[in-house]
């Protein structure tokens with residue numbers, strides 16, 4: 001499987017996105033580069049087996065914050081908004097490689113949703129219904 005990842009953020013609004021190998025990316029450590037977007041073409045070699053492949057997130061699609069339960073509501077401190085229920089979002093750790101390097105990469109909600117083709121909420125709901133059949 002070959003996927004394209006944007007790093008370090010998922011912001012695609014910048015007009016020019018530089019294409020880098022993972023080795024080149026690993027060498028770009030200055031704070032100037034940390035705010036920029038790059039495109040890396042990688043192959044997913046392995047998916048970390050973990051119970052915490054999703055988290056209770058903020059409802060805003062561009063916000064990847066985890067919400068905190070506060071007085072019966074869920075609060076995103078970044079957006080300073082409360083929600084009656086959290087939005088379940090993906091946070092999947094995969095081992096990704098190209099011909100130069102291999103890295104553990106976190107697939108945040110939008111990237112994971114695009115690969116899997118459904119939301120974390122839907123996948124969790126389907127998983128529960130499968131358990132009921134068995």
Ligand SMILES: [Zn+2]
Nearest residue numbers: 058063076079
């Ligand atoms: Zn938020």
